[in-house]
Amino acid sequence: MVYVTRSEDAGERLDRVLARAWPQESRSRLKALITDGHLTIDGTVKDSVSVKVRAGQTMLLEIPPAEPAIPEAETIALDVLYEDDDLLVINKPAGMVVHPAAGNESGTLVNALLAHCGDSLSGIGGVKRPGIVHRLDKDTSGAMVVAKNDMAHRALSRLFAEDKENIERTYVAIVWGVPSPAEGKIAGNIGRSPRNRKKMAVLTTGGKPALTYYKVIENRPDSLASVVKCRLATGRTHQIRVHMAHIGHSLVCDPVYSKSRPVRHLSPSSQAVLANFGKQALHAQTLGFAHPRTGEFISFKAPLPDDLIAIYMALNLSLSFI
Incomplete structure (x- = not known):
């Protein structure tokens, strides 16, 4: 995001100017971005919110992509229909969300899989969707397959997407x-x-x-x-x-x-x-x-x-x- 300071900004603290320039961001969020080195003024990184600004300065604020929350393993009983070293087939109950999302950070199938499979799911299919190849609606019960390693995930994902x-x-x-x-x-x-x-x-x-x-x-x-x-x-x-x-x-x-x-x-x-x-x-x-x-x-x-x-x-x- 780019902002060029105006005459009315001259002499103001940096944090106040940024709050007016990008009102959609909270002050605490802006402060964290600045102290982490995501703001440049005329090409120079600024990491202090208290500096005074001058008119005509070009500010560039980079908003890094949000880091996905890492799901935690939860001991939740699973109805396992089949399991081997490569995959797991379960009978998902109605009411269980497949992977974490806003409002459903816990109690999901992913939380249960992390506890059931342990470290074998690490990195398979992404942080928030480890091992997930396809999904069922929250309130639809029934058979789902989950990959337990990269080879199985690539093969099953390709099958469900293309074949x-x-x-x-x-x-x-x-x-x-x-x-x-x-x-x-x-x-x-x-x-x-x-x-x-x-x-x-x-x-x-x-x-x-x-x-x-x-x-x-x-x-x-x-x-x-x-x-x-x-x-x-x-x-x-x-x-x-x-x-x-x-x-x-x-x-x-x-x-x-x-x-x-x-x-x-x-x-x-x-x-x-x-x-x-x-x-x-x-x-x-x-x-x-x-x-x-x-x-x-x-x-x-x-x-x-x-x-x-x-x-x-x-x-x-x-x-x-x-």
């Missing part, structure tokens, strides 16, 4: 209504909704290409809800939730993309289960891929969590697909 046809990723979802046809595909670019920037949407222009294959595997006789198996050909944010809502069959209990549905004819206990669920009825059931070291195709199935099983039971849907 999705050779990845088996199937999800089971409960949706309102019954999609027609019962089997098909949903194609539509996904990006930020122009009406609500906190939501994703299918866009006519812009966004990123997205393709979801779906198949109805069971439905209620009254067509209130159905079980749909989805296979991803791409991996966009909220892809299944957005695509199913786009064709008029949003996920049951989805707090973002689902409109409330009348369920008065269900029993009071079933209504209570639905009312208290508070997240999308979606589970990443199957995950398969080529092992980065052996090349062998391996596949894993993540059991449904108890609270999601309760949703199936509340809607009188069977669990025949398990």
Whole structure:
């Protein structure tokens, strides 16, 4: 950032001038930047905030990129489906954030992985995302793979980014209504909704290409809800939730993309289960891929969590697909 001092700045202390020049920065932040040598005046580094300035001086303040906070290891139980020296496959619970972010600095999958794997994750995939190859939404449960070394991370990241046809990723979802046809595909670019920037949407222009294959595997006789198996050909944010809502069959209990549905004819206990669920009825059931070291195709199935099983039971849907 550059600022040329004016006549009204002459004789003022440096810290006061900078506070007026860059009001978006706190005084303590400016002082720290100056004392760390990030300010030059007419090409000379200044590290004292008390110097007096003259009119016509050119100030250059460099703002270094923010250092990511280093996640701390936390002993959090993980449901491990498979583990070897190269990778780890887990059944992520709903409610767990994958990696730390503002407001979620602890209790994340990364915190748990650091405790589970120890130093083997150091530097793999970056400070804040060690070992993470792909992710699931906070409130989506199911199978995830994590790399434990550089070789596995590079291979799996490339596979998930460039070779999705050779990845088996199937999800089971409960949706309102019954999609027609019962089997098909949903194609539509996904990006930020122009009406609500906190939501994703299918866009006519812009966004990123997205393709979801779906198949109805069971439905209620009254067509209130159905079980749909989805296979991803791409991996966009909220892809299944957005695509199913786009064709008029949003996920049951989805707090973002689902409109409330009348369920008065269900029993009071079933209504209570639905009312208290508070997240999308979606589970990443199957995950398969080529092992980065052996090349062998391996596949894993993540059991449904108890609270999601309760949703199936509340809607009188069977669990025949398990």
